[in-house]
Amino acid sequence: MKLLILSVLTLITFQFNAQQNYTITAYDNYFSPDTAYVNVGDTVRLVSIGYHSITELDSIDWVNNVATDNGGFWIGLNAPTFEDWFVVNQAGKYYFNCNPHATVGMKGVLYVGSSMNVQESISNNEFSVEIREDKVI
Numbered sequence: 001m002k003l004l005i006l007s008v009l010t011l012i013t014f015q016f017n018a019q020q021n022y023t024i025t026a027y028d029n030y031f032s033p034d035t036a037y038v039n040v041g042d043t044v045r046l047v048s049i050g051y052h053s054i055t056e057l058d059s060i061d062w063v064n065n066v067a068t069d070n071g072g073f074w075i076g077l078n079a080p081t082f083e084d085w086f087v088v089n090q091a092g093k094y095y096f097n098c099n100p101h102a103t104v105g106m107k108g109v110l111y112v113g114s115s116m117n118v119q120e121s122i123s124n125n126e127f128s129v130e131i132r133e134d135k136v137i
């Protein structure tokens with residue numbers, strides 16, 4: 001019985017650590033899903049129904065529907081490489097849009113990491129830590 005429980009636990013642990021494929025489908029003109037949650041090391045694939053891309057860009061350009069990129073991942077149409085997949089190795093929150101359809105608001109957000117890692121990463125980006133001198137020992 002102990003062996004069975006150990007085997008099941010090992011299997012579950014393996015499942016959680018195993019790298020997965022995650023597909024984002026691009027339609028005219030939206031992503032499904034437009035909010036994706038993956039783990040570090042997972043492969044993100046684009047299935048494009050039409051002429052689309054998944055292009056990482058900075059949040060300010062994402063908000064303003066600008067057709068640009070920030071040098072991060074870019075797959076699909078007009079990509080520097082001809083891949084339709086990428087792997088993100090760092091936890092965080094990533095903004096992306098479709099480069100050809102940026103102006104019509106075809107965009108999404110990719111969260112990478114466990115929920116705790118993502119939260120930590122978001123906190124690091126959006127809040128600064130103030131060290132008060134009277135608290136330094």
Ligand SMILES: [Cu+2]
Nearest residue numbers: 051052098101
């Ligand atoms: Cu598009």
